[in-house]
Amino acid sequence: MDYSSLPNDPDHPVGSSPWNSSPQAATHFGTPEPGSAPSSPLAKHSAPSTDDSPRQSDDGDRQEQLDRQQQRIEDGSSAGEGSAHNTVDKSHGPPTNGQYQQQPQYAQQGKQQSGYPYNQQQQQQQQPRSNIPSRYHTGARQNQRQNLPQYKLQAKITSLERTGRKDPVLRFDVHTNLPKFRTTQFRDVQRTHSEFAKFADHLISANPEAFVPALPPPLTAAGVGTAEDEARVKASIQRWLNYVCGNDVLMRDEEMVFFIESDSGYSPVIRMKQPATGVRRKVIKQFAPPPDDTPELHDARPIVKQFYLGTMETGQKVDRLVKCRRALGLAESDLGVKLGQMHVQETHPGLSGAYRKLGKIIQTTGDYHAAQGTAEATTIGDPLNYHSSDAFIVKETLTNRHILLRDLISAQQATRSKLAAADRLKASSSVRREKVDEAISALDEATSNETFLGQKTQRVTANLLHEKRRWFARTAADLRTSIREYVLREIEAERRTLATLESVRPDVRNIDASGGLSRLGRESHPPIRRSSMASSQ
Numbered sequence: 389m390d391y392s393s394l395p396n397d398p399d400h401p402v403g404s405s406p407w408n409s410s411p412q413a414a415t416h417f418g419t420p421e422p423g424s425a426p427s428s429p430l431a432k433h434s435a436p437s438t439d440d441s442p443r444q445s446d447d448g449d450r451q452e453q454l455d456r457q458q459q460r461i462e463d464g465s466s467a468g469e470g471s472a473h474n475t476v477d478k479s480h481g482p483p484t485n486g487q488y489q490q491q492p493q494y495a496q497q498g499k500q501q502s503g504y505p506y507n508q509q510q511q512q513q514q515q516p517r518s519n520i521p522s523r524y525h526t527g528a529r530q531n532q533r534q535n536l537p538q539y540k541l542q543a544k545i546t547s548l549e550r551t552g553r554k555d556p557v558l559r560f561d562v563h564t565n566l567p568k569f570r571t572t573q574f575r576d577v578q579r580t581h582s583e584f585a586k587f588a589d590h591l592i593s594a595n596p597e598a599f600v601p602a603l604p605p606p607l608t609a610a611g612v613g614t615a616e617d618e619a620r621v622k623a624s625i626q627r628w629l630n631y632v633c634g635n636d637v638l639m640r641d642e643e644m645v646f647f648i649e650s651d652s653g654y655s656p657v658i659r660m661k662q663p664a665t666g667v668r669r670k671v672i673k674q675f676a677p678p679p680d681d682t683p684e685l686h687d688a689r690p691i692v693k694q695f696y697l698g699t700m701e702t703g704q705k706v707d708r709l710v711k712c713r714r715a716l717g718l719a720e721s722d723l724g725v726k727l728g729q730m731h732v733q734e735t736h737p738g739l740s741g742a743y744r745k746l747g748k749i750i751q752t753t754g755d756y757h758a759a760q761g762t763a764e765a766t767t768i769g770d771p772l773n774y775h776s777s778d779a780f781i782v783k784e785t786l787t788n789r790h791i792l793l794r795d796l797i798s799a800q801q802a803t804r805s806k807l808a809a810a811d812r813l814k815a816s817s818s819v820r821r822e823k824v825d826e827a828i829s830a831l832d833e834a835t836s837n838e839t840f841l842g843q844k845t846q847r848v849t850a851n852l853l854h855e856k857r858r859w860f861a862r863t864a865a866d867l868r869t870s871i872r873e874y875v876l877r878e879i880e881a882e883r884r885t886l887a888t889l890e891s892v893r894p895d896v897r898n899i900d901a902s903g904g905l906s907r908l909g910r911e912s913h914p915p916i917r918r919s920s921m922a923s924s925q
Contacts, residue, residue: 540565540566541562541633542562542563542633543560545629548621550612550613553612555580556581556606557578557580558579558580558581558584558622558625560577560579562577566639568642568645584603587647588603590643590658591638592781594641594643594660595637596663596788597848598785598851598855599785599858601628601632601781602777602778608621608766609762609766610762616766620766637851663791664791672791677790678794679793680793684853685786685789685852689783693779693783696776696780696783699779703769706764706768706769709764710761713758713761713764714757716754716757717755718758721758722754724750724752724754727747728744728747728748731743736899738900739899741899742896749888749891749892753885753889756881756888760885763881767877772870775863778863782859789849792844792848793845795841796845799838802837802838803834803837806827810831
């Protein structure tokens with residue numbers, strides 16, 4: 389199915405020229421110079437004629453006049469005739485800004501000199517002039533496409549205020565040129581994270597043609613109050629705002645104005661619900677997907693569902709790994725404390741010192757393992773949980789499209805049923821007026837419902853195609869970044885642990901003259917085996 393020729397696509401406009409239905413472009417004439425020939429036979433302001441024959445031959449006379457004036461210019465005739473020709477040529481093209489300003493003056497002069505009825509008749513006679521070849525309108529349409537305003541909405545997080553584990557307050561600035569807002573800049577807008585969550589829920593319900601990203605959580609595994617937690621929360625909310633404010637569909641949502649301009653808190657003004665909830669939604673999911681003429685979206689939902697389940701399961705396993713890593717850190721810290729206490733009862737001075745230092749090293753290693761578990765939860769656990777919730781929203785949005793397709797199929801069946809009922813009523817021998825009116829109204833209602841659902845399905849499908857490609861690319865990039873950060877943090881943690889364990893080796897080797905191994909029953913080993921400390925690894 390080709391969506392490149394949709395009527396609402398600004399990159400591929402279809403239909404007639406925007407000037408075809410504009411009588412101003414046809415009824416305007418430039419100001420003739422003194423002594424020049426009139427630009428049109430209608431410019432003499434003669435009395436209106438009741439004969440229809442001049443109207444029928446108006447186009448032919450005008451074309452003949454254009455040919456005659458073109459011939460005069462080619463033959464080197466007077467400058468006044470050339471000016472008249474230029475005036476006629478300008479009347480065919482799209483009016484400029486100056487012509488727009490001069491047009492009301494000519495309209496007023498026409499009303500004063502010949503009266504309003506003749507002016508109206510003149511517009512009716514000049515209407516066919518707009519149906520000229522498209523070469524006169526190509527430049528105007530290109531300029532109109534280039535001059536379309538580029539609307540933008542930008543938001544920047546400035547600070548994050550948190551009081552304990554309560555709902556944090558986010559401060560941000562907004563800059564926009566959308567005409568719905570009362571001004572272009574909004575400074576120090578304050579919204580709590582719960583208000584962000586309400587706004588995100590509304591966007592998901594009110595925009596079935598867009599993949600609204602999941603709202604990041606108000607805290608991370610780095611720990612409330614830490615600098616890393618604040619930086620990560622601000623960065624994640626900033627990315628969410630960048631996507632929502634940069635989406636052409638979401639930035640034009642009516643609730644966006646209330647969310648930004650509200651002075652005292654925010655609560656959704658427009659209440660929207662999912663097309664199907666609860667048991668009905670679960671029952672619909674049990675059926676086979678409806679016929680779909682867009683294979684890309686048809687194949688996307690199973691992939692998204694598998695990704696959702698995979699990330700959720702992996703995130704749960706990472707959480708268990710983090711718990712085990714933290715438990716290992718606590719056990720190592722306890723072991724280090726108990727090992728350090730053994731130096732009190734040890735009579736050998738070298739071994740006593742080794743117990744004390746080895747206990748401290750093992751305790752430090754336990755602290756490193758606990759910090760490594762926190763880093764794993766922050767770098768890979770939180771991203772997996774977030775992408776799982778984000779994929780769930782995408783999956784439900786594609787499910788809503790399936791529900792919309794089912795509604796469209798039901799509307800088409802209802803239209804065919806009403807049409808068949810009208811045909812049976814038409815073929816009936818005895819027809820009552822009440823039944824006819826009822827059948828016609830029912831058929832009109834079914835047809836309008838089918839048309840509405842068809843247009844909505846087409847719009848949703850076209851937008852979701854672009855949204856799906858963007859979501860796949862964005863998710864892949866985010867996951868690559870998270871995995872890269874996780875690997876770097878793991879390498880750093882392992883190197884730090886290894887360097888800490890290496891620092892205790894000289895203390896173990898200096899327990900006695902035999903290299904610290906005499907207490908293990910290795911006194912008879914050759915001295916060459918114990919000569920070098922580097923060789924006993």
